[in-house]
Amino acid sequence: MKENYISKTPTSKALYEQAKNLLPAGVSYGIRFFEPYPFYTAKAKGSKLYDVDGNEYIDFWLGHTALILGHSPPEIVNAVKKQLETGTHYGTSHELEIELAKQVTKMVPSSEMVRFTNSGTEANMYATRLARAYTGRSKIAKFEGGWHGGYDALHVSVKYPFNVPESAGLTAGAVQDTIALPFNNLEGVRKKLKNEEVASIVIEPVLGAGGGVPAEKEFLKGLRKFCDEKEILLVFDEVITGFRLAPGGGQQYFGVTPDITVLGKILGGGFPIGALCGGKKIMEKLNTRVHERPHYSFHGGTFAANPITMVAGLTTLRILEDGQLINSLNKLGDKIREQIREIFEKNGTDVKVPGVGSLFNIHFTKEEIKDANAAFRANRKKLLDYDLKLIENGVFFLPTHTGALSTAHSKAEIEKLLSETTKYAKQCKIA
């Protein structure tokens, strides 16, 4: 089967041969590698990636789900071009950081103040420190299958089996204060934290890397109540769900307000970003003018609030603000999940298509997908097979990862996803 891909991608193969001697695993991020080698993108526009061999792919990976308006939308390109003439990086205070902070606080229910970072990882790192500083507690909790970036204290219980360390080089000291909790299981959370004092519980409203699994609304409500009872800060990692599920993210969609929100991806309008935001009382703990060392919680960075990113993010959020585009993407997502399910069921293949709004994943299993355990227990080999078959035929999901929709996807492109899925499902039936 891979022969077809190999015959279509000779230039990518040659580039990969070079890359593997220069970049470990030949890539700049381990998850971007897939067998036999990744294709190399030459250009991206709208809903499509174009590789160095002239193949085109309808892109449902969308730059790690960041590109809700597709690749290089004209509004963003124009705004960025203008900004390029006025400065690419100031390293001083400027008006755009205020404008974007205003826009975020207008849209995200839990936010009164914001600080910008360059990635979601960084934002989660600073949010963790802020929670610890604010509460004076050392321990923190996260969920099994939750991915918050590579920061040591949160790089725990990400992949199944959850008891295996996620990386070499994580010291016992760095991870010993992190407690892993069962997702969508309030009783399990209560049990695990019965005798613990934690600063924060961080949760993705929809597990992204953990299989596209949404939190149940009642679970999130229960978690909010539990955090209030125990004076724990509830942190929503909305790096994926922010500005995607609703203009105000997962917290608006599910109607549950966290204490701290971590943002990224869409917020940058296609440029590197992260942010943490929350109520004034908590965020003021970052105020170095109010608190003296060691009483403030430090945050900063050379490229924090880079003007190119700020203008791209601001333009993006203004486009998304009224919720119309997001609503129609959500409806399309509902339809696609249903149709993919039907296609496989019609062909006698057990499948679950979890997700919510414009996010979805596909798991070949009979088991209900309520957490990452169930997602990882599904037939991953088959999912990989399906994803590679789609890539060969010009439809791109990063293999096994959660896919997303953008406003750039056309009706015909969605049809193509469904027709390629039908072809694959029929082939499964024969196999």
Ligand SMILES: Cc1ncc(COP(=O)(O)O)c(C=O)c1O
């Ligand atoms: C939910 C979530 N949090 C945090 C991160 C880390 O963000 P970044 O890759 O920008 O560091 C990611 C990245 O995929 C994510 O999906």
